[in-house]
Amino acid sequence: KEKFEITKEQQDFMNVILDAYNRHQIPPDVAKKLLQEQYSAEENFLLLTEMATSQVQVLVEFTKNIPGFLSLDHEDQIALLKGSAVEATFLRSAQAFSTKMPSGHTEVLEERIRKSGISEEFMTPMFNFYKSIGELHMVQEEQALLTAITIMTPDRPYVKDQQAVERLQEPMLDILRKLCALHHPGEPQYFARLLGRLTELRTLNHYHAEMLTSWRMNDYKFTPLLCEIWDVQ
Numbered sequence: 092k093e094k095f096e097i098t099k100e101q102q103d104f105m106n107v108i109l110d111a112y113n114r115h116q117i118p119p120d121v122a123k124k125l126l127q128e129q130y131s132a133e134e135n136f137l138l139l140t141e142m143a144t145s146q147v148q149v150l151v152e153f154t155k156n157i158p159g160f161l162s163l164d165h166e167d168q169i170a171l172l173k174g175s176a177v178e179a180t181f182l183r184s185a186q187a188f189s190t191k192m193p194s195g196h197t198e199v200l201e202e203r204i205r206k207s208g209i210s211e212e213f214m215t216p217m218f219n220f221y222k223s224i225g226e227l228h229m230v231q232e233e234q235a236l237l238t239a240i241t242i243m244t245p246d247r248p249y250v251k252d253q254q255a256v257e258r259l260q261e262p263m264l265d266i267l268r269k270l271c272a273l274h275h276p277g278e279p280q281y282f283a284r285l286l287g288r289l290t291e292l293r294t295l296n297h298y299h300a301e302m303l304t305s306w307r308m309n310d311y312k313f314t315p316l317l318c319e320i321w322d323v324q
């Protein structure tokens with residue numbers, strides 16, 4: 092078999108992941124509020140909190156649809172979700188920010204993020220990452236797979252059966268490698284560039300933790316779901 096040819100079962104697997112990725116989207120009313128609410132730091136933070144909460148809900152639903160996830164040890168399922176929540180929501184919002192948003196929304200969202208009580212030192216890496224994802228022009232199969240691969244990272248804290256997670260991540264990496272060759276024929280290093288983004292993503296965990304702490308210090312409130320997934324309060 093040609094090493095780049097996608098097999099029938101890989102195509103079926105891809106359709107499951109893509110369907111799950113597209114089925115769970117940010118509710119339109121949250122996106123609409125972006126344009127309506129006024130611009131105070133409090134209003135912006137409330138909007139972003141609502142967006143973050145809905146992104147985490149979408150993340151949990153998407154994860155449950157990754158073939159094999161629900162047959163993992165239950166504690167490992169929680170460890171994978173908590174360990175990947177920042178990276179997966181970052182990746183998804185970066186993808187949405189650079190492709191899915193209607194024109195004009197991106198600027199409004201950027202404006203609200205810049206005025207929501209986040210320190211400058213977090214803003215720069217965040218927008219650099221958004222830009223670097225936008226420049227990749229990923230097709231949506233690649234976006235969905237890269238998100239699933241991020242979630243199925245074996246070496247998250249507290250994962251007991253790392254081999255079981257590796258067995259789920261490896262087939263997805265193989266499909267992604269073939270998709271990259273298929274959709275970006277002129278760029279043999281494209282697959283490596285995608286994986287390089289996952290390394291950049293890991294550095295954002297640190298900034299995200301700092302951001303949570305600084306918000307907490309200023310007595311900003313989160314939703315129960317965000318408190319649970321990111322161990323705040």
Ligand SMILES: Cc1cccc(C)c1Nc1c(-c2c(F)cccc2F)nc2cccc(C)n12
Nearest residue numbers: 136139140142143146180181184204299313317
């Ligand atoms: C929805 C959103 C979009 C872009 C930037 C930001 C700051 C947000 N909002 C938050 C994020 C977050 C995220 F959801 C995706 C990407 C990066 C993130 F910092 N994490 C959290 C955690 C507690 C409260 C909020 C408001 N929050």
